[in-house]
Amino acid sequence: MTLTVHVSEVESRPVRTRARSDGIRLAPEPFADRHPDGSRINHALRMIKRRQNGAMDHHFVGIPELTGVPRVAVVIDVMRAFTVAAWAFSRGVERIVLASTESEALALKESHSGWLALKDGAPAAGFDAVNSPGLLRSCDFAGRTLVQKTTAGTVGALAVANAPLVLCASFVVAGPTARFLQTEDSGPVTFVVTGEGGQAEEDLACAEYIGQCMAGGDVEAAPFLHRARTSRAAADLAGGLRSGYHPDDVDLCLEIDRFAFAMMARQEESLTVLRPVAVPDIPSSIG
Ligand SMILES: O=C(O)[C@H](CS(=O)(=O)O)OP(=O)(O)O
Ligand SMILES: [Mg+2]
Secondary structure (H helix, E strand, C coil): CCCCCCCCCCCCCCCCCEECCCCCEECCCCCCCCCCCCCCHHHHHHHHHHHHHCCCCCEEEEHHHCCCCCCEEEEECCCCHHHHHHHHHHCCCCEEEECCCHHHHHHHHHHCCCCEEEECCCCCCCCCEECCHHHHCCCCCCCCEEEEECCCHHHHHHHCCCCCEEEEECHHHHHHHHHHHHHHCCCCCEEEECHHHHCCHHHHHHHHHHHHHHCCCCCCCHHHHHHHHCCHHHHHHHCCCCCCCCCCHHHHHCCCCCCCEEEEEEEECCEEEEEEEECCCCCCCCC
């Protein structure tokens, strides 16, 4: 795979999400361009064209390589920030505020009643949770705002926070992330591979999997998951070398499409806020 430093290419394009009554936003109508007779022919033709064209010219970059502002950024952290974020939403968190430092996370929590704070590493005073899906999965965070600070994932998201479209992803939301990008007709994506300066195998595997899914057709997840399972991060986690750890963490990070939403980061006032965006399945007759 070629690693290409992204060339800045800014294009402002509004992302057309729709509100749902429970607060989760819905992806753009996948068949918004349906034929006037109600058929889904335009969408189906787009999918066929995409398959004929093959994989798009995506970029895969580490955080240190980022220059300028990508048009579409998908920030990948499989182990564990964006697996944890997805679990937090599934446990009722309404929004996640991404913080750049632990002291900023604590200051945000302290200045907003009811907010919670999470960081990676060992449990620490003032923080309510650690960066572990295994430890988070039994929490009840209904309606809460969670401030998250980790070593790699949140740093990567903040590095591209000014991009017109920013998604944060891991294997547990890979399929919905790819479908969201398809429905947006996003074109080439800058995948920010957050681990190990852009070399983390689990993040590269997830980025490549999403890129292939965007091209359409059935993509076998197993080889990508195998790369992640045999990565250095998985070995460190399984070996107990990372603090704030549960024995199920590696398995939970490798559950493909556990959740039916993508995760979009946007600027809200002066904060970078991550929210789930529900993405419907594409019917198999045309998907
Ligand atoms: O908590 C994690 O798994 C890591 C911590 S470290 O980078 O391995 O020290 O953070 P993340 O940002 O989720 O990769
Ligand atoms: Mg990581």
